[in-house]
Amino acid sequence: MLTVVTFAMLALSVDTVNMSKPAASARAGYHHGNLREALVDAALALARTGGPDAVVLRAVSREAGVSHNAAYRHFADHQDLLGLVSERCMDELAALMNRHIARVRTRNPVERAWARLSATGRAYIDFARSEPGWFRTAFSAAHPSPTEEAEPVEGPYGILAARLDELVEVGALPASRRPNAEYAAWSMVHGLSSLLVEGPLGAIPEPEVARAVDTVLAVVRRGL
Amino acid sequence: MLTVVTFAMLALSVDTVNMSKPAASARAGYHHGNLREALVDAALALARTGGPDAVVLRAVSREAGVSHNAAYRHFADHQDLLGLVSERCMDELAALMNRHIARVRTRNPVERAWARLSATGRAYIDFARSEPGWFRTAFSAAHPSPTEEAEPVEGPYGILAARLDELVEVGALPASRRPNAEYAAWSMVHGLSSLLVEGPLGAIPEPEVARAVDTVLAVVRRGL
DNA sequence: TGTACATCAGTGAACGCGCGTTCACTGATGTAC
DNA sequence: TGTACATCAGTGAACGCGCGTTCACTGATGTAC
Numbered sequence A, B: 001m002l003t004v005v006t007f008a009m010l011a012l013s014v015d016t017v018n019m020s021k022p023a024a025s026a027r028a029g030y031h032h033g034n035l036r037e038a039l040v041d042a043a044l045a046l047a048r049t050g051g052p053d054a055v056v057l058r059a060v061s062r063e064a065g066v067s068h069n070a071a072y073r074h075f076a077d078h079q080d081l082l083g084l085v086s087e088r089c090m091d092e093l094a095a096l097m098n099r100h101i102a103r104v105r106t107r108n109p110v111e112r113a114w115a116r117l118s119a120t121g122r123a124y125i126d127f128a129r130s131e132p133g134w135f136r137t138a139f140s141a142a143h144p145s146p147t148e149e150a151e152p153v154e155g156p157y158g159i160l161a162a163r164l165d166e167l168v169e170v171g172a173l174p175a176s177r178r179p180n181a182e183y184a185a186w187s188m189v190h191g192l193s194s195l196l197v198e199g200p201l202g203a204i205p206e207p208e209v210a211r212a213v214d215t216v217l218a219v220v221r222r223g224l
Numbered sequence C, D: 001t002g003t004a005c006a007t008c009a010g011t012g013a014a015c016g017c018g019c020g021t022t023c024a025c026t027g028a029t030g031t032a033c
Helices: A002-018 A037-049 A059-064 A080-103 A109-130 A133-138 A157-169 A181-197 A207-222 B004-016 B034-052 B057-064 B078-100 B109-130 B130-140 B156-169 B181-197 B206-223
Strands: none
Touching: A002 A109, A002 B156, A002 B206, A037 A059, A037 A080, A037 A133, A037 A181, A037 B109, A059 A080, A059 B206, A080 A109, A080 A157, A109 A157, A109 A207, A133 A181, A133 B206, A157 A181, A181 B181, A207 B057, A207 B130, A207 B206, B034 B057, B034 B078, B034 B130, B057 B078, B109 B130, B109 B156, B109 B181, B109 B206, B130 B181, B156 B181, B181 B206
């Protein structure tokens, strides 16, 4: 607690001395410069450690080095901030999925399409396990329903749908199997993630986790 | 609030007037008779409506018509009560699974085994959807890990494992596919349940839900 | 270029709330003789 | 059977906490002339 305060004050004086105009995200005096982003960043840091329940208005302001009601200049209320943070966590998940997908090197089109689907699933589970706080935060608030979102291709749901379309295009999946396939793939990886991260499978040893992931992905592939 | 108090007092006077000895779960005077069970019941009622967060010591005592610290005569602390309530919710889930399974009438052994597995999955999803508060409560506290539980056959995990063993016994599932099969089946139904109950699939219309459930169960069957 | 003034983005104090937990207590119960 | 007394299962008051939100405020910024 004290350490945090000291750090914030140090940063403040450095800014004031060394820079003539305020940096995008640093404090430069009475006015912050970019408090909105700073608050979101602080909230993300808290969510990362403690999940959605850690995104507490007063704690966020504290972390940003600002009085506990300053946030009301930038967000309507607590919900408003939490919703935004939750969306950011979703974006983070989508980004990791894309990174995993881009890393697939398989050449054979059919195998490639399957590998890209698996990469998507692995990314999902990886995200949940390496960033449990963000994972829980991503799913803590109600976003616009994925099926009727404005830009569905951006989010995790859109990425998954694109992988399934891809499978049909290369002939790896009969078109008759395409409808509702999202539900199966998504449920599978989401279920395993939840059971591992916040459920009764949280305590199983690492090799067992690896087996579970492999089995789950294999069953999805075979089942589709 | 006032209504509740009035009710409690009415109940109290009725008891005092009409009965000579305390009933199992009714208040009979200064001493409650069976406060422990009454508190668990009240906690279950609150969890049913509001999930684990609604299991608040003061609210539970209020609901049971008792001062807010009386619970400490029966539970070590808040955690202790919540853990017990969570276990009760798990029991409820297991009971529903067993009921669904017992209702399967198929005669052909292979088809019967598959039908019993499907019934298990449907029961799981049904429970989540019809009792979302209990579902969330069941998975809110850390129970002893299902793989190393004392009586694993009792719980949902044990019931699922028994269904999979059954499949192998009747020859519906090759023994080589048996290991880790729990992970796939469990993840699938748990994932769909979570997405529907507390996730981004909460708003999809009923017929769509039915399709999702069918697809998910079909993929598990084919995938195993 | 300098100045008056409106607007913006922070602050500090306070409100009201509900929580888990502890304390000293007291009424009810059951047991020993 | 009656009585003294230990034990049990409740009560009421209080502590300390952290929360979201509102209020009147003030320092900083930018704009019109």
